[in-house]
Amino acid sequence: MKFFIATDHAGVNIKPSVIKLLEDMGHEVMDLGPKDNTRVDYPDFAHKLSYEVLANEGTQGILICGTGIGMSLAANKHKGIRAALCHDAYTAIMARAHNDANVLCFGERVVGLGVVESILEGWCKTEFEGGRHAQRVAKIEIA
Numbered sequence: 001m002k003f004f005i006a007t008d009h010a011g012v013n014i015k016p017s018v019i020k021l022l023e024d025m026g027h028e029v030m031d032l033g034p035k036d037n038t039r040v041d042y043p044d045f046a047h048k049l050s051y052e053v054l055a056n057e058g059t060q061g062i063l064i065c066g067t068g069i070g071m072s073l074a075a076n077k078h079k080g081i082r083a084a085l086c087h088d089a090y091t092a093i094m095a096r097a098h099n100d101a102n103v104l105c106f107g108e109r110v111v112g113l114g115v116v117e118s119i120l121e122g123w124c125k126t127e128f129e130g131g132r133h134a135q136r137v138a139k140i141e142i143a
Ligand code: RB5
Pocket: 008, 010, 011, 042, 065, 066, 067, 068, 069, 070, 071
């Protein structure tokens, strides 16, 4: 899988470890910034990443801020983006299996690296189940 990743200043510290975990799992990761912890506005990076995921079919995104909330709110403004705020492996697995989520959000101030590793493993190993879930996911877009 090819992933785009972006954060704000409150998510930038954990980013190198997240990239390494993904690369060790065999995934390609493109970092959309920021490079340091200078204060930035999370919607700028959520929108930048969302445009990339939508423009590159078959890719997914990872957005990290302090809580993951702001990133998920901003990314979900894009038609075709299904950003899921995940706090553990279970929510990550269900976001993929039932919601066909294509952007994973979490909060650096909420979860530690051990939990993040289990989130990434759960997300990456889980395929969308389709079936009855496909019609529900389709209904998300009509609002
Ligand atoms: C930054 O202080 C913080 O508000 C941001 O990272 C995020 O948690 C917003 O949802």
